[in-house]
Amino acid sequence: MTTAPPAVADQLEPPDPVGEAVASILAGVMFGATAGLTHQHPGEARHPRLDGPGAVSATAPGPDGWETTCTVCLDDRIAEVLVADSGPLMDMLAGLPAAGLRAAERFRGTDVGADGALDPSVRRALRDVIAAEVLADYLPEAADPARGARFIGDIIDYLIELSGTRVESHDLTHGVLVADVLSDDPRLVFHYPADVRPAKRAPLLFDGQRSLLVVDSAGHARTELQWHRIDRLARVDDAPPALSPAGRRIDAPRRSVALVESGSLVAAASRRLGGLGFFLRADRSIWTFVSGRPFLVRRGEHWSAFPLQLATLIEGMIGGGDAAGLVVDTAFIVSGERGGAILAIAEDASALDATVPDKDRYDLRDRLDPTGMRPETKLHHLIDAAELDDVTLARLALLDGATVVDRDGRLLAYGAIVESADSEHEGARTAAAKTLSNLALVVLKVSADGDITVFRQGRVVATLLGPPPL
Numbered sequence: 001m002t003t004a005p006p007a008v009a010d011q012l013e014p015p016d017p018v019g020e021a022v023a024s025i026l027a028g029v030m031f032g033a034t035a036g037l038t039h040q041h042p043g044e045a046r047h048p049r050l051d052g053p054g055a056v057s058a059t060a061p062g063p064d065g066w067e068t069t070c071t072v073c074l075d076d077r078i079a080e081v082l083v084a085d086s087g088p089l090m091d092m093l094a095g096l097p098a099a100g101l102r103a104a105e106r107f108r109g110t111d112v113g114a115d116g117a118l119d120p121s122v123r124r125a126l127r128d129v130i131a132a133e134v135l136a137d138y139l140p141e142a143a144d145p146a147r148g149a150r151f152i153g154d155i156i157d158y159l160i161e162l163s164g165t166r167v168e169s170h171d172l173t174h175g176v177l178v179a180d181v182l183s184d185d186p187r188l189v190f191h192y193p194a195d196v197r198p199a200k201r202a203p204l205l206f207d208g209q210r211s212l213l214v215v216d217s218a219g220h221a222r223t224e225l226q227w228h229r230i231d232r233l234a235r236v237d238d239a240p241p242a243l244s245p246a247g248r249r250i251d252a253p254r255r256s257v258a259l260v261e262s263g264s265l266v267a268a269a270s271r272r273l274g275g276l277g278f279f280l281r282a283d284r285s286i287w288t289f290v291s292g293r294p295f296l297v298r299r300g301e302h303w304s305a306f307p308l309q310l311a312t313l314i315e316g317m318i319g320g321g322d323a324a325g326l327v328v329d330t331a332f333i334v335s336g337e338r339g340g341a342i343l344a345i346a347e348d349a350s351a352l353d354a355t356v357p358d359k360d361r362y363d364l365r366d367r368l369d370p371t372g373m374r375p376e377t378k379l380h381h382l383i384d385a386a387e388l389d390d391v392t393l394a395r396l397a398l399l400d401g402a403t404v405v406d407r408d409g410r411l412l413a414y415g416a417i418v419e420s421a422d423s424e425h426e427g428a429r430t431a432a433a434k435t436l437s438n439l440a441l442v443v444l445k446v447s448a449d450g451d452i453t454v455f456r457q458g459r460v461v462a463t464l465l466g467p468p469p470l
Helices: 017-029 088-107 120-136 145-163 227-233 264-273 306-318 323-335 375-382 390-397 428-437
Strands: 034-040 055-061 067-073 174-178 211-215 221-226 276-280 286-290 293-299 302-304 341-346 402-406 411-416 442-446 452-456 459-464
Touching: 017 034, 017 067, 017 088, 017 120, 017 302, 055 088, 067 088, 088 120, 120 145, 120 293, 120 302, 145 174, 145 276, 145 286, 174 264, 211 264, 221 227, 227 264, 264 276, 264 286, 264 293, 306 323, 306 442, 306 452, 306 459, 323 341, 323 390, 323 402, 323 442, 341 390, 341 428, 390 402, 390 411, 402 428, 428 442, 428 452
Parallel strands: 174 211, 341 402
Antiparallel strands: 034 067, 055 067, 174 276, 211 221, 276 286, 286 293, 293 302, 341 442, 402 411, 442 452, 452 459
16 A cells, blocks of 8 residues: 655655755856755646746756756846847756756765765766756757767866866967868767877867867867868858757857957857857866857856856946947956956946046047147057957957946047045055946956956946855
8 A cells, every 4th residue: 555645735855965056056157146946746836946037947856756846046137137038148047957957867876974965076076067968958959969968078077187287387278169060971080088188289289279179069079170271161151050959049249259368269160160169278267159159167166157147237237239248258358368457338428527537538539639649649549449349449458547438339448547545445456447337337347367347336246257166
């Protein structure tokens, strides 16, 4: 005789340290997001712990015959500027709970400590497996779904291994594009990364800056791809459209991320050829690219979707315009240069009148008396910034001082010295960014370590790429 399970109200949810770890990791992937779990017996009503705009859920088998529902909810500041089917950010969000539950299934039965928590080494592995599950949804359609996440996991593991390796006193970089761009069968089968790992010169040959390695969806290393030979594999107009897991086309960015230290070759290749790009930077971070745009980033053993969220957040702050994407792309480039910068978006030029000296105002270059111009001001007439792009803006932003554009992405000032009374207490760059944010719509401060801090109205709104939590 089978005994019916007790009423739901009389039951306690089962212990699920793996599931709780997954929820914590998912919340960290999306800046400011929250994630939670509920458990129920099959067939029982599901009551997600979180609800509201920007909230998605998935259900899968859980521990000891239970079902587990995982819900991830975006921060209200992000959710309120999203619209239905708004693109890559929502597509990633839609796949996160299911990816987390798939990863949890692979870790069920893992031993836990006396405090009921997972060992730190297991949590590190779980973070990488969740990232692999998310990224597997963006593999070429020909990829084997059952093998996809493990294939991506192998790539991540190899890049992590390389990140701790130095050759001739240099930190290694490495670039890989997973894309089906060659239709012929390979004459020599190279399994990536297994057959490439023993070749010590491989990361030197495919450094992701001058050349990257093209790998097909079956995991076979096929050919190198150099900057000047991208069009030999596919023309821009012939590039297959990048599709999200939901089947929507992912539009390529209008600007190119074109400094090699930031993975521009991998970005350009994924934009032109489709597929999924990986770039190991010299600072040991791992960047992934979909359709030319940064997607998930691993830094300090943690994964973050900050590129997508940051652009969405800033678009909401400034109320539209071209400047959000331009400034975010520029911040990514500068973060890899280890030089630091202040980037600001102003409502219009008048916002700078009381703070930025005329000599630093690019927009005033034609209004000033040529006979009384300082040498720095004369240089404004030699700068080609009429059609501003992220490469030009990054070059200017790396100079001392603040760089300011208006909402439409027009250059207003660069190398601008912003006076602040608080510079003795919190550092000149931080104080200047805070002061400028009281006049501009939003300010991004990029530190020499690559951290990105967002200021608005004198307050810190977000800090991204900073030291991860333990």
